[in-house]
Amino acid sequence: DTEVTQTPKHLVMGMTNKKSLKCEQHMGHRAMYWYKQKAKKPPELMFVYSYEKLSINESVPSRFSPECPNSSLLNLHLHALQPEDSALYLCASSPGQGARDEQFFGPGTRLTVL
Amino acid sequence: GENVGLHLPTLSVQEGDNSIINCAYSNSASDYFIWYKQESGKGPQFIIDIRSNMDKRQGQRVTVLLNKTVKHLSLQIAATQPGDSAVYFCAENTYSGGSNYKLTFGKGTLLTVNP
Numbered sequence: 605d606t607e608v609t610q611t612p613k614h615l616v617m618g619m620t621n622k623k624s625l626k627c628e629q630h631m632g633h634r635a636m637y638w639y640k641q642k643a644k645k646p647p648e649l650m651f652v653y654s655y656e657k658l659s660i661n662e663s664v665p666s667r668f669s670p671e672c673p674n675s676s677l678l679n680l681h682l683h684a685l686q687p688e689d690s691a692l693y694l695c696a697s698s699p700g701q702g703a704r705d706e707q708f709f710g711p712g713t714r715l716t717v718l
Numbered sequence: 719g720e721n722v723g724l725h726l727p728t729l730s731v732q733e734g735d736n737s738i739i740n741c742a743y744s745n746s747a748s749d750y751f752i753w754y755k756q757e758s759g760k761g762p763q764f765i766i767d768i769r770s771n772m773d774k775r776q777g778q779r780v781t782v783l784l785n786k787t788v789k790h791l792s793l794q795i796a797a798t799q800p801g802d803s804a805v806y807f808c809a810e811n812t813y814s815g816g817s818n819y820k821l822t823f824g825k826g827t828l829l830t831v832n833p
Contacts, residue, residue, distance in 0.1 A: 638790050647823055649820055649822075652820060659816075660820060701819060707764075707821060709763070
């Protein structure tokens with residue numbers, strides 16, 4: 605299995621809602637990533653987990669809360685989001701977080717905040 | 719801070735022509751570079767990578783060139799096909815502390831292939 609899967613594909617939520625994005629990989633990768641991508645822009649790194657521990661938080665607002673329950677799963681909990689948080693949220697994984705570790709991306713979750 | 723950028727935001731070519739997409743990077747210490755293809759509604763897909771100890775690497779219909787002197791990357795696509803239409807991003811793996819690295823993406827080039 606060489607895929608990164610993400611659910612849901614699309615999510616519409618209000619500013620008072622709480623929702624979660626899910627990501628899964630079964631490639632035995634030990635690093636997992638969340639990116640945010642606005643239209644016609646490159647992906648921007650949000651969080652990195654390495655060996656199930658938070659390795660990087662790119663100063664992301666606390667309304668985004670990552671969680672890595674195990675080495676195959678990565679969640680992103682959303683609460684009190686703003687309309688400007690509407691974007692494509694991409695998950696990726698790599699064997700490690702080393703200099704030459706290739707990242708594999710999932711298809712993304714298209715999030716709309718009303 | 720350091721950044722990776724692209725010279726051309728859009729490129730339109732005829733089917734069968736060769737395409738060249740360019741990218742400039744500013745971190746001279748970067749060791750590993752990747753080209754990704756992103757089709758509409760999908761996540762980025764790995765195309766080809768190159769390490770800093772190489773200046774050229776070839777794949778199937780694609781070639782990446784690295785010029786460390788001027789900090790420039792290019793992606794060449796031979797015999798471009800309609801299925802190659804997508805946004806292409808270069809990315810560099812930059813050091814982020816400890817033994818960890820993170821990807822920094824360039825702005826992206828939209829390639830349109832006309833039949």
